Amino acid sequence: MTTAGTNRIAGKGRLTPANTVRFTFDGKSYTGLEGDTLAAALIANDVHLVGRSFKYHRPRGILSAGPEEPSALVGVRRDAARQTPNIRATVQEIHDGLDAVSQNRWPSLAFDIGAVNDIGSPLFSAGFYYKTFMWPKVAWKHVYEPVIRNAAGLGTAPEEPDPDHYAGRYAHCDVLVIGGGAAGLSAALAAAESGAQVILCDEKPSFGGALWFEEEARLDGMDGYEWAQQTTDRLAVMDNVRVLSRTTAFGYYAQNFVGLVERVTDHLAAPEADMPRERLWQVRAKRVIIAAGAIERHMVFANNDRPGIMLAAAARTYLNHHGVAVGRKVGVYTANDSAYAAAIDLKKAGSDIPAIVDIRDNPDSVVVEEAKALGIRVLTGHAVTGAGGKLRVASMSVEPKNGGSAEVIPVDALLMSAGWTPSVHMFSQSRGKVAWDEESQRFLPGTYAQDCVSVGACNGTDGLAETVAEALDAGERAAKEARAKAKKSGVKIKTEGGGKWAGGMIGAGPGAGAGKVVKAFVDYQNDVTAKDIRLAVQEGMHSIEHVKRFTTNGMATDQGKLSNLHGLAIAAEALDRPIPKVGLTTFRPPYTPTTFGAIVNHARGKLFDPMRCTPMHASEEAAGAVFEDVGQWKRAWYYPRPGEDMHAAVNRECRTVREVAGMFDATTLGKIEVIGPDAAKFLDLLYTNPFMKLGVGKLRYGIMCREDGFIYDDGVVGRIAEDRFHVTTTTGGAPRVMNHMEDYLQTEFPDLKVWLTSTSEQWAVIAVQGPKSREIIAPFVEGIDLSSEAFPHMSMAEGKVCGVPARVFRMSFTGEAGFEINVPADYGRMVWDTLHEHGKPMGMCLYGTETMHVLRAEKGYIIVGQDTDGTVTPHDAGLSWAVGKKKTDFVGIRGLMRPDIVAKGRRQLVGLKVKDGRTVLEEGAQIVADPKQAVPMTMIGWVSSSYWSENCGRPIAMALVEDGFERMGDTLYVPMPDRVIEVEVTNTVFFDEEGGRLHG
Amino acid sequence: MADVQIARALPLAGMVHGGAEVTVSAAPAAYRISLRAGGPAVAALSKALGVTLPKKPGTSASAGSRHALWLGPDEWFVFDETADPAADCAKSKAAHSAVDISHRNTAILVSGPAAADVINAGCPRELSLEAFPVGACSRTVMGKIEIVLYRTGAEDFRVECWRSFSDYAFAFLADAARGL
């Protein structure tokens, strides 16, 4: 049986020998079996060397058979754009055409130049960065840092945009079960049969958890793994259950909100185009059952990182599930019982087991006898103190643990087990507090913070029978708590066999203890040794958080799943303090690294952020508009004609509006319908201006402040009826003004009878401005007398335009006679096109926001957010006239009285005339009184708006200048990098100062 | 007046995204109002509208083509594809605010066995029939926008959103309908 690898054992495992899969690793082609992980398939092909470590570039193999893997990280590439770094070979399933490459090595995996760091490693001890590379000063930036950066970093980031698709889903359930081993399946079954809505997830491709390797476990008289599959099938067909495989619960957030990531296509050779690569599930569960199992720890001894050295249970997974023997001559080093099972399984499958090295003096267990009965040499009270070989383990050095002569035993694989660490990650993420259990030397769930419960190995429960009983009870109980009508599940499960999780050791083994200068790795990926942790303690790092940060222990991509407890124990020993005093472990999301794309899911490309367009957008686009982003809106910026740049287009538009007319899309302005008997009173409180006496059919410009007295928004308010107003806001201000008004209405002035409704998008708004505006619109207007006498500046009326209901405002943001026509939005384009068609032959142009800005600046009208910046009061902006003098209250009245608001030295809005008559000041340029002063200069103001005014034939600008109102006629200076520009302070009206054109 | 062809252009006119599991399509034009009123006016307005304005949070009432959705303690969303509810409200003397939002909103219909799943791609609300039965309605969010969600059948939803967000809403639902 060699087609799927030389280490494949005939008759072993659950995969189908006929289902072969071709894949490549570092360019070489291999055959594996469907259902293999990359790690399993590589071991089957006798490949143990798969990566290089982070700092020392030491050769590394496959340590585990799951997501805790710190060493076997590879890059996986589907095509040029689909390259993913740092994929764990122990998780990635193979498929035809899978292309994997090793990482962090150059030029090749077997010969890596970076490995010189290993020889120089005494220099690169924990925290070495902090003590050196400081001299000479410039060298850090130019020499040391680039070198360190290039040496670090594992895999290579993709360089092209990711063409894959990701999906997201919110889901709700009564009971979420995290983990689908014997515990999780039992809990899910009990909850489901009780009638609860259940979601069950497991990170592996199939359910079973430890039953993947525990061959002797039997449930309901069946092989454990087979039971798991049947139970999964039973659950999957129930209407109240959702079963999610390849799905990792990565984050446990407030109020039982749990993030899951489902890997949908990475295991497929040719996924369908519409399938998402991954799907994010955001689950709100009434109860959560955590059945996350436990993770086996490695033994800490010299050179414990040689390829071929792995966790005992991983070897069982490879053998019992994949049918792969990890070696032919396999040593075992253990501190508990569970590694014996690995030795026994391998022995039975034909591998030689030269010795089981058990650090315990008198292991009293049937498995010991069973091993001996199979003829395996068991060395109790012994330790492995070193491993030989470089690219693959070749031997183990065995000594009596209390000293004595060493024996070197040749091996081609070495299995180890220091015991099992309960996976309290999700419990800890839920903000539960773990507690140290002195007796079993492990952290277990202590105080719960949310409605969840831990069952099975992650709860420190030993034995299959106990686990299943606990899980059934938890499942039933959760169902009852979540759902009043839950019934008795009636589920009973018979168990036989199954391993134990208790026992073992933590910390460094013999030969790697204090004073030993050996590389006994605690954190494989980050190359943290037992010695490094002791050094950290020696340097005063007495909190485990300091030790962790100083050594980087536990900060690699496996987030310390193997290393945390060992590191803590070594630090505690060095400090001579009990473990809980050195620090409790807390875990943060994510449990395993989680793809950005999955987290983002649909919110990419077009769905990154809504793009809001007005009803007339398509017509504007057809007319050649260039658009600008204003918040989420796309607004027509200017309409260049062939050969025109922005400048030329804007100049033409500005001229045309003043000479003939122009049409502008003002739809994006916010609109609020204010209705009720107290509507005027309410507006009177919300605006600085008085509103009580505004006549029906009249418009008024209003300024809104917050309590601090700074300008918050502005707009025009029209009175449609005694009890009905049409309020406009700035484009960006629409939502916050609405919120601000609702806040006051609901909480401060609840007695006022007023209702607010946003009508921002009900109306399309078409501004027609210029001397011919009336002539252009008149043929289409019904029911409104447009004459200046009947309909003067700042009036409004309801009627029809182009046959549809309209609110027509006689108003102007340009200084020209003009109209703003509001029509129901779905008619907007029709009205726009009609007016355009009619106005064009008369000389009317379309104009965009840039021209609007120039024209309003020619008139000195402010733009909130450009000429104000959140620190400008109505008085500063020269709008004192808009603050009701007789009003006794309005929002902002008190803020405007504060000492520094009324003091001298306020920056006030003025006009600037550039002395040379040509230079357009840069917006944002700073103003000084004395241009000759040294840096740092005293700045007395800044240019808020500045344009070339084609209508004035010169540049115009507005600026906020300290005591600007008192500086009329003064000369000030704008220092630019290459020269100083002289300006004269003026008022802000540059065009038609008398305002006659408004009334034309 | 100059001769103009009156044409109402719905933002998503005619758009359909279909599949076996779900169909996403633009709803026909409708009259819509945002109705606000205090307790005492509710009975009178119900009478004027010909539909009893629901008082229970999250519920709706229908009469013929007219549907009234509870959105807040003094707020209803009323829509009707054939007759203008604003005109009926205007007949009532009771103190209220009825604002025409026929054009502010547009609607998308989502139907099929996967309809709830597709909406749940971006809407964090529980949409089981138990939690959100036929007739349930609510203002809520979907992806990055606000919507009004109204369940019209076990597998049928009406998603109302503001006009300028409809392009996003439709694209979102279509994206969510991929590879279910």
Next chain:
Amino acid sequence: MLLIHCPYCEEERPELEFRHAGEAHIARPADIASISDEDFAQYFFYRDNPKGLTFERWRHIHGCARFFNAVRDTVSDKFVTTYKTGEPKPDLAEAANENKPQAKKGRGSK
């Protein structure tokens, strides 16, 4: 994402539908125009910012659009209660007892 009980909608809704609106029970002074600078600053800028139970305002902006009040523990982020605008401050001792079951102890805490 928090789950917040809206006292108007009478059910728990996801946080995405809500907007936090700052500390509660800070009434705008009726005579605001005549209060001192210090009192104005206390009203507008100063906050209790407690570690523990806080009274705060939320708006169910993407729901019923109502503002309401809540009592929440700023250490655990758990809500003790929510209530309508205008209702008096709840008696905390009572509310806390009603809503605070004994923390569940796991196997690890013997």
Next chain:
Amino acid sequence: MAREAMRGHKGWGQQWGSPEPRGEYDVIIIGAGGHGLATAYYLAKEHGVTNVAVLEKGWLGGGNTGRNTTIIRSNYLYDESAGLYDHAVKLWENLSQDLNYNVMYSPRGVMMLAHNVHDVQVFKRHIHANRLNGVDNEWLTPEQAKEYCPPLNISQTARYPVMGAALQRRGGTARHDAVAWGYARAASDRGVHIIQNCEVTGIRRGGNGQVTGVETSRGFIGAKKIGVVAAGNTSVVMQMADVRMPLESFPLQALVSEPVKPCFPCVVMSNTVHAYISQSDKGELVIGAGTDQYTSYSQTGGLHIIQHTLDAICEMFPMFTRMRMLRSWGGIVDVTPDRSPIIARTPVSGLYVNCGWGTGGFKATPGSGHVFAHTIANDNPHKINAGYTIERFNSGRLIDEAAAAAVAH
């Protein structure tokens, strides 16, 4: 260093001591984060005040110092801000040498992206003000921005195309832990006591109102002066002296990706798209997320905040979609109404406060400690922090950088 290596690093002593508290100190600093430790260091170094204790309820550098994205820049608009942050940058430039500890200050440039006309106006305003204040900050075209940061997407088809960028070349990053440890070691060397696992539970005041010391989990400790540098917990500590503060505390999250080979050469910030990203020496992409909307001391936040941030990252850098989040965490940031800090005396005699740094305190660490030490030692502010009073909220003289930048129109 090489000598130590050959000796197996046996000679490295403790970087800071673990002294028993004395009965009384001239100055007690509450909070052993970067700002507090820097304050103690400069008290000792510049003012000769060495009878100083820094009290920390947890482990030093474990609060926001250890939880931020380490961005350093000084291209602020207002004179007060530019003065303060540039003072800090000048100290950063020599900090490794000053402390004899490599804080890995890496001036790799901070680039702030402009995505709309309003951004352009705001950034230009900053650039002009910075120039006249002697602070480097330059305008880049989209092409220049792309050249400086090759992964940047400057396509016009992006949702919010890049219209340009403001680049401060002296801006960059530093290693946060090293900053705390470097200050701790240097302060400890000068006689400062750093007392960890010592939570302050009360502030004691004498008959004249003057502070006399603090109650702690390790008993009463006397003090002539007390400086509160407790970041997110400032309101709580100040309450012990009956001082109500203009502060609110919010959760702020950040995250890192798995490490990859160098692919991102500088710091990029986009206020409009809400993305803050750099790459650490270790190869991790370091990404700042936003604050949750509600006040909290929980040091955790919602997943939707992370989502929102990664949306923006994937939009601006679409090649990072396949990258994976390795770790996320939360801090507690204390925010003032004008989002500028308070570094000042308080209404209580002998009590000083340094707080309100919001989301941006790390960059100011050396400058903040320096001027706060001055304020405590002289009972009077340094001219650089003279405007950062509490009283500004009464008078209305705010230092509102955010208002000056963020008002949309």
